[in-house]
Amino acid sequence: MRTMQRWFHGSACALLLLAITSVAFAAADIPQGPLVSTDWLAKNLDHPNIRIIEVSVNPGLYERGHIPGAVNFSWHRDLNDLVRRDIVSQENFEALLSQAGVGPDTTVILYGDTNNWFAAWGAWVFDIYGVDDVKLLDGGRAKWEAENLTLSTRAPEYAPTDFKVAEVNSALRARLPDVLAVVEGQSEAKLIDIRSADEFQGKIFAPPGVIELAVRAGHIPGAVNVPWVKAVNEDGTFKSPEELKKIYAEAGVDGGTPIITYCRIGERSSHTWFALTQLLGYEVRNYDGSWTEYGNTVGLPIENPAGTVWAAK
């Protein structure tokens, strides 16, 4: 009987120890760096210090199955201002993160559809509003689904926090005058146009299937063209920093001078912004006005190698 009791005692202690160490271990286990793998996330869904947030652009995706525990942020309604063309206001951003239960110790993990474009856009907005610890799920929603990992339809509810933005980092955002300064030779920044070669050359005004929102085709003078897709592997994960360095160096971008990324509306370019800032440590601003602002502005110089004339019969 005594032996039995001692055995129980011993096992209970061992279990308790195991539980304590595993909790302590798990809490310290969040990988360093700007990316988390699907493999790590699948094993750490109930990690107490993470908040998974889906930013997808297609309606109904999150609702019909998301990574268990993930919160839904709408790119159109939550991360953009609903009236003027701008990112979400500081006040609304604070309310959004408070409602999602993001606190000072929370590591935010973003993921989404369409190659993480909108999730990367989210990461850029989070960075502007000074959220320290933001990571992307490498490969995004597509990789999670391709690996047949668990999905849930239940919307979680977290205890709200009182999230406050400490400092707004406007240096991550390029505005029209910043871009114009490069064009006029008053700034040494490098412009990277991450759209497709056909858009860059001015053969088309918008990607196939997308409404034409600019009345001129082409690109900003002096910009180099490195389509966003060059930064990823076939499964949607980012290429290694060494490979990335080589790809951008071939286009003359080595991080020696500041960089400005742009695309059509600024969401695909945040994907490249993420690769260059977070993976390579370069100094990069994302120009969210992008071609739909620059290409539509009256009187600015543009380059249009294809020579297309808008709406001309």
Next chain:
Amino acid sequence: MQTLKNFWIPLALILSVLGTAQILSDRPGGRALAFALLAGAVLGFVLQRSRFCFFCHARDFFERGDPRGLLAIALAIAVGTVGYHLILGSWLPVPMPGRLPPDAHIGPVSWALALAGAAFGLGMVISGSCISAHWYRLGEGSPVAPFALLGTMGGFVLGFITWNPLYTATIATAPVWWLPHGLGYGGSLLAQLGMLGLLAAGLWRTWPRAEPTPPPARFSEALRGLFVGRWPYWIGGLAVGLIGAFIILRLQPLGVTAALGGAARALAASQGWIPDRLEGLDGFGGCATAPAASWLTPNVLLIGGLVVGSLSAALASRQFEPRWPTGWDAGRGLLGGLLLGWGAMTGLGCTIGTLLSGTMAGAVSGWVFGAAMFFTLWLGLKIQALLFPAAPG
């Protein structure tokens, strides 16, 4: 020979649906397609076996006073309402003004919507069915259904042509009323079930007197009974309500016109028959006709599954009766189809998309479309009885 037609062919059809679903689900992004095909096949089987047809159900009541079909429709909406409210309540926990659950069929309420419902009701009288029933009748070998569906495509093209003026005249500024915005989910559920209960109470008064049939004594008898005559009306209603709720959870709100409308739009756009830009159309919830990246969409597979499911049910029940169409079949199919198509395009869906999926979600647009449709259905049947006293069904 009979065994081949009534057993082996339907079995082969069902196995081929299962096989195709398996192949689809192994392709990247193919799970939704496989689910759509299977759900469509089950829906087609159920629609055929229970003869769930809005037109026939309404005619049974208006002409013979038999309310069982309309009660089955009310039951479908009631069951679907509970399912939809459960699901939408989880998707959008707080129904805040300005926000709608993703892709639900909640549309603008305007006189254009009422006109759409009215045209749709007339189209049902002339062609003898609504769009969903024409799909399942295709599986029964109906000589009218192919013409009606062709006419529907033409009606969609007419709808695209009249869309822009209607949009600027009324649709653009029309309110998009969703009951949970004003009443909350609980209030919306109560209001809808209360309304359906009142309708049912009114309909029930003319329940036909019938001798009760004894239940089957043996399982084999019960099994055979599945393929004799038709299933009781209420089983069709219950099944359609449940399938509607399952499909919105896994796929998209149930609708049977998106693929047809999308094909009509692509064809008409390539011929330059319709405006390049259809104002605001693709921003509305409803049976979307926006061009898809691939022709292999969930809605195409849902419809394909529906026709094959109905065909196998019809064969197994000896109700597959194809015959050569007459000029009368073709004429009424095409003309009725034109009205069905115009109504479904302008109303952003048909009896399934706007009426069922819309009302189940708590959309006022579903009720308005339904009311207008049943009114002209009643009127059309009256006129038909005057013009053709012995009109065939």
